[in-house]
Amino acid sequence: MKKRITILTGAGISAESGINTFRDSGGLWEGHDVMEVASPEGFARNPELVLDFYNQRRRQLPEVAPNEAHKALFKLEDFYNVTIVTQNVDDLHERAGSSNVIHIHGELLKARSTKNENSIIPWTKDLNIGDYCEKGHQLRPHIVWFGKAVPLLEQAAIATQNADIVIIIGTSMQVYPAASLIDYAQSGIPIYFIDPKPNVSKNNYDNLTVIAKTAVQGIPQLVTELIATIHKN
Structure with a gap:
């Protein structure tokens, strides 16, 4: 599985x-x-x-077109059960091939x-x-405009709660309610935070790895490592 x-x-x-x-x-x-x-x-x-x-x-x-970060995330689907929860209203994840995308702020x-x-x-x-x-x-x-409920937030929270690994990319995680999603992650699972100017502390979460790079720089590298882990096992 x-x-x-x-x-x-x-x-x-x-x-x-x-x-x-x-x-x-x-x-x-x-x-x-x-x-x-x-x-x-x-x-x-x-x-x-x-x-x-x-x-x-x-x-x-x-x-515009999907970049190397979008494309790398699609590659994960061959090895993992991947859910993307995005605050973005564009279709770049889908155009890169990702099949399970939850747009919490609309499309x-x-x-x-x-x-x-x-x-x-x-x-x-x-x-x-x-x-x-x-x-x-x-x-x-x-x-989803300001002041309105986020209809897919519960679905996104369940996806985060059920995850064995969580990856956070290109978001400050300071805009609520999206920022609250990380609180649903199971204690002790690997969490990766990719951002050129990360503003989170490793002390706030168990097993947090901060990658201070842009999405295009950091994601392909992380995806390669995660796929290699599967091959080792």
Whole structure:
């Protein structure tokens, strides 16, 4: 039976493919206050602005490609039972081949009804005022906005709880509720934290290995080591 690996990924892994990480050091998203473009209140005030913001993000996806970090994670599936829990709303993990991806913050390539959050459809083009769901309600980006519940958080927590190994990549683990996922990991299992500027202490977790590298630098190396471990056994 394959060991289970749960991988928690954030903006850092997508940034190396050229995707803007949205939020800059001043807390703005592309020059906008985050509440203007990522909250129900912002959408109610100015839906055109919000739709355009995500249309621009969606248009960028065909211009970027999975990087070596995404591709390396896919290789793990031959040897481990892999679940990727990502805060990213792009499709780079899927395009690299990963088959079990939980998008806890939503997905750019989907839209959902403004009246029924469970009415979700694929969406690859611009989303505009006047685009309706089958029941005649305006569609909105399938993004988990600030102040709203994270529907897939429980599924992500179970995946973390059941893991034999946890890998954290390209995320500060300071944005809640996503940051709480690491608390579900079983005591004593190997935890790897890959980030060029890691801000976690080894004293906080049992068996934590910090790899102070970017995703593209650190992940292929770690994947090679994890595969080698399988061959040894």
